[in-house]
Amino acid sequence: MALAGKIESPQLYLRAQTRWRPIEIVFWLATLSPYVLFPNYLSLASQIAVAALFALSLDLILGYAGIVSLGHAAYFGVGAYTAGLVSKYGWGEPLSGLALAALAAGIVGYATSFVICRFRHLALIMLTTGFGLLLAELANTAGWLTGGMDGLQGIHTWKVLGYFHLDLYGSTAYGYALAVLFVLFLFARRVIHSPFGLSLRGIRENLVRMPAIGAPSRAHIRTIYTIAATLAGVAGAILAQTTETVSLDSLGFERSAEVVVMLVLGGAGRLYGGLVGAAVFMIARDQFSGIQPQYWYFWIGILLVAVVIFLPNGILGGLARLTARWSRS
Amino acid sequence: MSTPALATRGLAKNFGSLVVARDIAIELPKGVRYALIGPNGAGKTTLINLITGMLRPDAGQILLDDADITTLPPDQRVRRGLVRTYQINSLFPHLTALESVTLAVCERTRAAQIWWRELPAYRHEIDEAYQILTTLTLASVCHRPTRELAYGQQRLLEIALALATRPKVLLLDEPAAGVPREESSELFAAIAGLSDDITVLFIEHDMELVFRFATRVIVMVGGRVLLEGPPHEIATDPQVRAVYLGRAGEPRHEPHHG
Numbered sequence: 090m091a092l093a094g095k096i097e098s099p100q101l102y103l104r105a106q107t108r109w110r111p112i113e114i115v116f117w118l119a120t121l122s123p124y125v126l127f128p129n130y131l132s133l134a135s136q137i138a139v140a141a142l143f144a145l146s147l148d149l150i151l152g153y154a155g156i157v158s159l160g161h162a163a164y165f166g167v168g169a170y171t172a173g174l175v176s177k178y179g180w181g182e183p184l185s186g187l188a189l190a191a192l193a194a195g196i197v198g199y200a201t202s203f204v205i206c207r208f209r210h211l212a213l214i215m216l217t218t219g220f221g222l223l224l225a226e227l228a229n230t231a232g233w234l235t236g237g238m239d240g241l242q243g244i245h246t247w248k249v250l251g252y253f254h255l256d257l258y259g260s261t262a263y264g265y266a267l268a269v270l271f272v273l274f275l276f277a278r279r280v281i282h283s284p285f286g287l288s289l290r291g292i293r294e295n296l297v298r299m300p301a302i303g304a305p306s307r308a309h310i311r312t313i314y315t316i317a318a319t320l321a322g323v324a325g326a327i328l329a330q331t332t333e334t335v336s337l338d339s340l341g342f343e344r345s346a347e348v349v350v351m352l353v354l355g356g357a358g359r360l361y362g363g364l365v366g367a368a369v370f371m372i373a374r375d376q377f378s379g380i381q382p383q384y385w386y387f388w389i390g391i392l393l394v395a396v397v398i399f400l401p402n403g404i405l406g407g408l409a410r411l412t413a414r415w416s417r418s
Numbered sequence: 419m420s421t422p423a424l425a426t427r428g429l430a431k432n433f434g435s436l437v438v439a440r441d442i443a444i445e446l447p448k449g450v451r452y453a454l455i456g457p458n459g460a461g462k463t464t465l466i467n468l469i470t471g472m473l474r475p476d477a478g479q480i481l482l483d484d485a486d487i488t489t490l491p492p493d494q495r496v497r498r499g500l501v502r503t504y505q506i507n508s509l510f511p512h513l514t515a516l517e518s519v520t521l522a523v524c525e526r527t528r529a530a531q532i533w534w535r536e537l538p539a540y541r542h543e544i545d546e547a548y549q550i551l552t553t554l555t556l557a558s559v560c561h562r563p564t565r566e567l568a569y570g571q572q573r574l575l576e577i578a579l580a581l582a583t584r585p586k587v588l589l590l591d592e593p594a595a596g597v598p599r600e601e602s603s604e605l606f607a608a609i610a611g612l613s614d615d616i617t618v619l620f621i622e623h624d625m626e627l628v629f630r631f632a633t634r635v636i637v638m639v640g641g642r643v644l645l646e647g648p649p650h651e652i653a654t655d656p657q658v659r660a661v662y663l664g665r666a667g668e669p670r671h672e673p674h675h676g
Contacts, residue, residue: 099548100538100541103516103538103544104538279535284521287513287524291510294512295511298509301492301502302525302582304530309531
């Protein structure tokens with residue numbers, strides 16, 4: 090901490106902002122705990138890791154650049170179907186499958202970003218929703234390719250790194266999903282702490298002011314939208330590879346809405362918000378649907394309303410406020 | 419005669435039947451300190467919006483260093499050195515002063531397009547931002563979020579953001595708006611201390627500041643330029659006195675929405 094009146098050197102100060110905090114290291118160590126504590130829940134854990142990556146990708150555009158999307162599952166779905174199709178037609182190597190899925194989702198994201206960057210607020214929500222519905226219906230119509238309502242069958246994923254077999258208990262699946270999540274989290278963290286990341290925060294804070302400091306805001310928005318779509322595609326691909334099936338709901342409206350809920354639960358614009366939100370959402374769903382299989386959305390609804398009313402910046406925002414109060418007293 | 423830093427020719431703009439700019443032709447030579455004065459609603463801010471591309475003119479031309487920039491988008495005008503500040507603070511509330519100015523410097527050097535290297539690696543950009551904040555006496559608060567800064571400090575940060583883009587022509591829309599009298603002359607001293615390479619046009623209602631800091635004055639009335647000349651001529655011109663200065667008894671510090 091800087092003493093009152095003494096100013097830290099600007100570089101040291103900014104360096105300190107990017108440094109790893111102890112709580113982050115604890116967080117990532119804790120992600121390994123399911124292997125020891127909940128070995129029966131590794132399949133759920135791997136689905137949480139997929140949801141976390143998906144929510145992280147949404148955080149990059151929603152939390153950092155203020156782009157509200159209700160159609161983000163479009164890119165998740167493109168990634169899932171790409172990975173699924175590549176495997177179905179004979180190439181089941183998972184890592185190269187991920188790369189191809191990322192490429193496909195990135196291309197679709199880049200193409201749509203040219204429209205996205207021109208709109209804000211309600212128009213943007215409608216646009217992303219419309220685009221998501223459009224793609225879902227296309228997948229439904231193209232049953233010869235996607236399997237339509239029956240889902241894409243016949244996917245076979247080879248051993249991860251040629252060694253780890255995808256077993257029934259999900260231990261490889263979770264390790265695989267977690268490793269990819271961690272690597273892409275490092276990537277996202279780097280993006281956020283780059284000069285470009287600072288520009289994104291500028292866009293979120295005051296979009297109108299950006300041209301007056303010479304910033305090409307639309308180009309910035311196109312870049313981050315493409316990056317976010319790529320990460321979403323990877324999340325979809327992991328799901329396809331680990332479950333060896335792709336269904337239409339992978340790019341449905343419900344998935345788009347759920348990922349927004351996860352991010353809002355955890356806290357947008359905090360990098361970890363999506364990860365925490367995904368874990369809370371998926372665990373709550375698992376537990377509630379065990380108690381009341383038909384009404385579990387009721388409980389999710391209550392959870393969401395409670396968080397928005399009492400923790401407007403999500404669970405992490407609430408925790409940050411608590412620790413700030415605690416360290417002051 | 420050398421080419422003017424900034425010139426407009428026949429600039430016009432209507433909002434429906436309301437004429438906000440008619441046939442505006444101005445020429446700002448390099449390095450001058452121009453004041454733009456006129457009663458409320460004279461079209462001063464509109465002129466700045468037209469010149470910087472925030473508004474599209476219905477007719478006319480804008481020339482920056484003899485190049486036609488009439489159709490360029492605002493951010494590209496900034497890149498060419500035509501920069502403005504705002505009458506009402508328009509800042510980045512949750513960024514610190516240092517982050518805000520560093521952002522503006524990074525946009526200029528195009529470092530802001532780099533997403534694969536960490537910000538602290540950009541020492542030159544950060545140092546330059548800190549340097550600008552130091553000259554504007556903001557170094558001691560540079561790690562505070564903008565929304566926590568005092569009002570006068572936020573006014574200075576507006577100017578710091580503009581300087582970070584290395585302007586050739588700087589348009590200041592009431593830089594001292596809302597700042598107490600004693601502080602506003604400090605603020606203008608900072609503006610007067612800017613490099614002679616920078617051409618400055620400022621809107622200001624306080625005539626004492628105008629006559630102290632402007633080398634030339636443009637008077638606008640009803641969307642057109644009434645007069646242009648050195649301060650002592652403007653001060654004694656009967657026309658100007660009639661439309662603007664002559665309205666004695668009007669309080670000087672009423673809120674303006676020029």
